Amino acid sequence: MIEFFDKYGALLAQGTIDTLVMSIASCVFAYVIGLPLGIWFAVTTPNGLRPNKAVNTVLGWIINIGRSIPFIILLVAIIPFTRLVVGTSLGVPGAVVPLTVAAAPFVARIVEQSLAEVDKDLIEAAHSFGASNMQIIMKVMLKESLPSLVRGVAITFVNLFGYSAMAGTVGAGGLGDIAIRYGYQRFQGDVMLAAVILCVVLVQVFQTFGDWLARTIDKR
Amino acid sequence: MIELIDVGKVYHASAGDHRALEGVNLRIEDGDIFGIIGESGAGKSTLVRLLNLLERPTEGRIIIDGSDITDYQGRELRELRANIGMIFQNFALFQQRTVLQNVTFPLEVRGGKKEANAKRAHELLRLVSLDDKASRYPSELSGGQQQRVAIARALANEPHYMLCDEATSALDSRTTVQVLDLLAHINAELGVTMVVITHSLDVAKRVCNRIAVIDEGHIVEEGKTADVFANPQSDVTRELLDWGYKRTDTPDGKEEVVRD
Incomplete structure (x- = not known):
């Protein structure tokens, strides 16, 4: 056990940090883009604050197209765009851009749904x-x-956590990448298991924290 | 004074047009507690929403304090609304705000200073005897308490008018009386002119000095409450009265609560 951590501890620690940086950064950027989009989408629906059929339809298309492209395809397809934004398509920065692009439409949709739950009488x-x-x-x-929006953040974050496993494809590292390289390609089951357990624990921690926070701020 | 001149409202929908109101002429004098009575679907909720332009009339003019407000937009409209408080059947309190923050909401949207807003809100909560609940949330209050918070909120900007849309329909009869007495008190002490929408004759009888009876989008009768009750001129009013008497004559005196 001690021997295992001596050998792979640093690797797993770096993987955890990479995964967290990728997930947190892309979650933040996805909200920077997705939150205003989701609000815009919600207010332009037919019973919204400012109904606008044309805008709403176009936003709906963009959001649905964005959500339907498989992440691994998106990751590769937008490499020129990724280079344009961060100067490289590799490493953690190279992964944050496609993760953000993948999550923003998802964020827009769940924000719109949270806002749609608000009682029309209050408006x-x-x-x-x-x-x-x-x-x-x-x-x-x-x-x-707000409680519903907080739950949405937790869901988005956990999704990004999972997507970031594919970021290994562009050499961004992270726990998912370690699990694939050591377990799937080199048959080192113990390293894979350690990486997977870390993923499970981290997801549990974040989801539980998100649920707790949402419950605590909800005064209904 | 509020005047409605030949006001009508038609809802356009793909399934066909629906006429909610037609040829409504009304004059609500300052200091009145003016009741608008009718069955569900008679058009009374639409009518009250025309007065602060939550709904726009499709015909006629609405004059408030001598100004034609029918086409008000933007800032002008928001200023008008600040002068017209409103309370609702289901209270419409903000669930994620404390009682105090609910009462300060109308002040906040007009940009008042935080301390001044809070001070004013505490005064209003004392008026409705709920200052001890200032830091509670609406979900912790009873229905009657919630409606009193809503009344305090509606008074925040010192409005000259207050619209009450079935304000007691979700309350039991004892709480209804308390809320109605509070409205009468506010009318007498602060001189706030009230427009009371109700399907209940008991409510109208208790607080209104004038009433109008509305049926299928038309005003069928209007006058002093005592006169209308003593000498109803329309069949609709007589039916309402008959039904009302039968209902309140039951031995246990229980009142049924009808929601729209």
């Missing part, structure tokens, strides 16, 4: 007090759906 009440549309988005829709 009407806010209108009746003279709130502007922007105030209603910020102070009513986002505020009232």
Whole structure:
């Protein structure tokens, strides 16, 4: 056991850090893009704050196309774009770009669904007090759906955690990459098992924390 | 004073047009508690929503304090709404905000200072006897308490008018009386003109000095509450009265709660 950690401890630690950096960074960037998109999508639906059929239809297409491309294909297909954005298609930066592009449409969709859950009567009440549309988005829709939005972040993060395993393809490392290289390609089951256990534990920790946070802030 | 002149409302839908209101003429004087009575689907909810333009009329003009507000937009509309408080059947309190934060909401959207807003909210919560619940959340309160919070919130911007949309329909009869007495108190003490939408004659009888009866989108009768009750002019009103008497004459005096 001690021997195992002497030999592979540093490798697994680096893998954990790489996975966390990739997942966290792409989660943040996916929300930077996906949150405004999701809000825009929600307010332009037919019963939304500012219905706009054309915008809503186009956004719907973009979001659905984005969600339907298999990640491994996307990863390779957007290599020129990735180079343009971060200067390289390799390593952790090379993985964060496609992870962000893959997750942003997913984020937009779950944000839209969280916002759609907000009681229409609350929006009407806010209108009746003279709130502007922007105030209603910020102070009513986002505020009232915050627990649901937090649950969405946890789901997105866990998905990205899983997707990041494929980032090994572009040499970004991470726990998934270690599991594939050592377990699948070199038949070192013990290293694979250690990497998989780390994945399971980390996912459990983040999901449990997300659920706890959502419950704690929910005052309903 | 609120005046409606030949107001009508038609909803356009792919399944066909639906006429909700037609030829409505009303005059609500300052200081009134004006009841609008009708069955579910008579058009009373639409009518009250025209007064703060939550719904736009498709015909006629709406005049408030001498200004034609029918086409108000943007800032002008938001200023108008700040002068017209509103309470709802299901209270419509923000679930993720404390009682205090609910009451400060209408002040916040107008950009007041935080401390000043909180001070004003505490005053209002004292008015509705709920200052001790300021830091609670709506889910921790009873229905009657929630509606009192909603009343405090509706008064935040010192409105001249208050719209009450079936405000007591979700409450039991004892709580209904408390809330109605509070509304009457606010009308008397603060001079807030009230428009009370209700399907309940008991509610109208208890607080309204004038009532209008609405049926299938038309005002069928209007006048002083006592006159309308003593000498109803329309069949619809007589039916409402008959039904009302039968209902309240039951030995246990229980009131049934009807939701729209």
